[in-house]
Amino acid sequence: PVLPQGWAGEKDFKSIGQLSSATQRNIEPVGPHFLAHARRKRHQRTFSEDDRI
C-alpha cells in the first residue's frame, strides 16, 4: 500500500505488536532439513552463519 502522509518511524520502521504465543511441539527427526536444523541448534548457529559454511 501507499505510505500515508505524515507517517514516521525510527529508521523508517515501526514495531507495533508482537507474535501471539507459540505452541510447543515436537518436530520429526527425519529428513535432510531436520538434520540441518539439528546441526544449527547444536552448534548454536544462525541461518546465515550456516549458509556460509
Next chain:
Amino acid sequence: MSSQEEGETSPEITAIGISFGNSNSSIAYTSGEGKAEVIANEEGDRQIPSVLSYIEGEEYHGTQAKSQLVRNSKNTVAYFRDYLGKDFDSIDPTPCHASAHPQKHESTVAFSIQDKESEAQNIVTVSEITTRHLRRLASSASDFLGKKVNAAVITVPTNVTEEQREALSKAAKAAGVDVLQMISEPTAAVLAYDARPEAKLKDKIIVVADLGGTRSDIAVIASRGGIYSILSTSHDYETAGAQLDQVLVDHFAKEFTKKNKTDPRQNDRSLAKLKLEAEATKKALSLGGNASCSVESLADGIDFSSTINRTRYELLAGKVFGAFTRLIEEAVRKADLDILDVDEVILSGGTSHTPKISQNLQRLFPPTTRILSPSTLPTAIDPSSLSARGAAIQASLVQEFEKDDIEQSTHPMVTVTPHLRNAIGVMVVSEDVKKGLFTALVEKETAVPCRRRGVFAVPREGGDVMVKVCEGLRDIKVSKKEKPKANGKPASDDSDLDSDDDEDEEEEMREKVWNVGSVLAEAAVKEVKKGGKVEVTIRVEADLGVHIEAREAGGKGGVRGILGTARVVENGSA
C-alpha cells in the same frame, strides 16, 4: 593390504531401510544416485509377509510361511509385531486366531511352537521371533547387495511406547542389525515423496493415511521448509485390510453354501484356504475390473470357483470404505483443521491400492488437494513401499554419523521447538487493514527458527510504499449457494422427493479466507520505481524474536527491524 584389520578398527556400515509390519515387511536401500529402491527377497517378493513357519525343524519365511497357515497353522507365527515389548494382558490376540496363539510367558508374550526336529513344543518369545524375522530380512538384503547388512533404520507406528522401541532395538541387535534410528511410519512416507528429485519444497499440510492389514493409522503432518511436525494421529484396529478380506470371505462362503450345504467358515482349514484366496482376489480387484477366486477342495472335498467384478465388490464393501473416509476426516478434525486446509493426502500401506478408497477421498477433499495414490495420480509411488523407501533415505542420511551424534540430534532438546500459532504475512493492495488482502508468508504451525522471503507488487505508480506485517487467522467462510430457479417443476409440488432436491440444491459453499490478526510492524520503503516490487524477509528466531527486512526487489539497503519476543506456551505435542 590387510583389509581384515581395517575392518576391525572401523567396521563398515551397510545400512538399509526396514518397514516392519504386522502383515508385511519390506526392505529398501539407497542406490549410488541417491534413489531409494525396494529389495525383493529370494522369492521375488517386495512385500514380504511377516510370517514364520516351521516344518520338521526347517524355517520358512514370508510367502512360503504364509501358505503354511492352511496345513501347519499351529507352528506358524504371524501378526506378531504389535506384541513386541508388551505384556500379555495388553495385547489383542484376535489376528492370531488362525495361527499359533500368543501366550503369557514371564513378562512378555510367547508362542508355543514345534520349531526343532524333535516333537517337543518350544516356548519362543515374541522378541526371538522378531529376531529371526529381521535376520531373514537382513540376509535377503545382504544377498542382494553383496555386502553384509549390519545396520538399519526401522519404521514404527506413531503410538509405540518406549518399551516397544527398546524391545525392537534389542531384537534387531540379536539379529546382527544395529538400529541407527527408529522413525515413524507416516514421516517415512512423506520423506519418500519429498526425496524424489522432482519434488518441490513447499509449505503444506499433509494427511498420511497408512491403511494396513490389521490396523489403519492416520497422521496429519505440517511440512514447513522440509521440517515435519505431526499435528494429530489416530489409530484404528477395526478398519483395515482384514475387514475387506472378510467381506469377500463372507460373499464367497455364502455362494459356496448355497450350492453345497456346508459353510467353509465352520472348518478352520477351509476358512484358512478361503482367506488366503480372498486376499489374492482383493488384490486382483485393485488392478482389474474382474477377478476370480478358486480354491481346490474348499470343504468336503469340493472345489470352488467363482468370479466377482469390482462394482459388486465395492457395493459389498461400501461400509468399510466409508469407514476409511471417516477415519481420515476425523484425524483432520482432531488436528483442529478443516479439509480445506489439507494440501496433500498420501495413501500408504497395502490397502491403499484400492481405487475406491482414493475415489471417495477425491470426493471428500476439494479439487485442489492432491490425493497421492496409484489410481488418482500416475506418478504416485507404490503405497506398499513408502515407509521402507523413507527409511532407506533416512538410513543413507545418518549412516555416516556417529551413534552419539544421532542420539543427540534426536534428543527432545533438539526436537521440541515452538511452532507459530498464527500465520505471519504482509498486507497488500489496500491501505485499509479491514479491506486489505492478506498474503501469508510464514504459515501457522511453522517450527522456529525459520525464515521466509516473499516478493510483493506495489501500487502501479511506485513511490513510497508501506509494508504492513500482520498475523493472519485462517477462517472458513460458509455461504449458501443460491438454488437454481425452478427447473420445470411447479413450485407447489411438495412431495417428499422435491424436498430432498431442495436440500441438495442448497449446497453450502465453503472457502478459506484470511482474517487479519494483530499488526506486528510497519515499515516504509521509499521511492520505489514504477512497476517495482518489494521484497520482504521475515525471520523468526528460536526465542520468537522477529526480524523483518523490507527493500525494493533488486535494490540495496532496505529497512530492517526487530520485534520483541513472545511467550511460549506449553502445549501437549501430538
